[in-house]
């Protein structure tokens with residue numbers, strides 16, 4: 225199904241509806257009726273439209289329909305022919321976040337700068353120069369729809385979200401961004417026929433979930449608002465996939481270790497902070513206890529999981545909530561020891577705070593057999609390979625920071 229867009233009009237119910245000469249679809253093969261779905265009102269039918277370009281800006285007064293348009297909203301219509309062959313653009317929401325920055329790099333490498341639109345609420349200082357950037361607040365449906373229409377988007381990587389620690393402090397914000405955000409994206413994906421990736425989390429599990437080798441299908445009774453938003457998001461994905469045929473795909477990410485962009489507001493952030501503090505100061509005070517063990521993954525594997533899942537044939541997917549995926553698990557103490565191997569003077573101390581309780585409610589290890597079976601998921605990094613690669617990049621980044629601050633003095 226193809227789509228076009230008609231720009232915002234003022235109220236037209238009082239305008240006379242003037243019949244105009246029949247408009248003809250430019251596609252020779254198209255014999256279909258144009259189904260005109262009016263946003264938030266009702267559905268009209270019209271025949272034989274003239275399609276000049278991939279966007280069709282229709283003057284509402286020229287539409288030969290019976291009845292009136294009672295809307296001030298932009299309206300959307302579906303073009304039943306191939307006027308718009310393929311959408312061109314990939315949209316990333318939350319693109320300045322931890323996953324977004326790295327995923328954008330890989331997508332740009334694959335598809336080119338002009339086919340990847342990076343969006344975020346924040347100013348784009350974390351994005352590479354030359355990227356197409358726009359501000360997008362995913363909690364506004366109208367903004368989501370406009371950006372998808374305006375850029376002819378066909379695939380959405382919906383990464384905008386609030387993480388667990390911030391979510392506990394600001395539960396309403398977490399609900400609004402995580403639940404209303406994903407709902408808006410899924411609804412827009414339904415209307416504009418977009419494919420979607422959305423990240424869930426091991427936070428869907430809670431104190432009543434089996435902790436070791438946590439199965440794909442098990443108890444999901446999280447103790448956190450963040451977990452509740454992720455369970456809800458998963459169910460929304462399943463609903464849109466099964467009831468509306470939206471091709472939405474999702475994984476339950478463990479903690480992700482990365483160097484490009486800081487995570488910010490998560491319970492697993494200590495695993496990233498420890499690297500930067502070890503390189504900057506040779507010491508780190510960790511906000512969970514030494515024996516706190518969690519499932520983790522290195523960013524290149526996280527990005528690989530997204531791409532592998534999105535590339536998989538639809539027919540091989542058997543999970544329409546979110547796939548368990550795993551790489552390795554480590555405790556804070558084990559990461560400190562692994563770091564000490566390469567930074568011998570590194571000292572780690574432990575001062576658990578409110579995030580300890582969240583960490584305690586999450587699994588120790590994850591069973592990802594379904595992902596391995598359905599789309600051949602396989603991580604590439606083990607703990608030591610990750611530590612070596614992270615240290616290399618963190619050292620480079622810290623050296624650059626020091627050089628910049630010396631220049632500015």
Ligand code: AKB
Nearest residue numbers: 387388425490491492
């Ligand atoms: C967090 O700590 O909130 C995230 C997650 C595991 O979802 N990294």
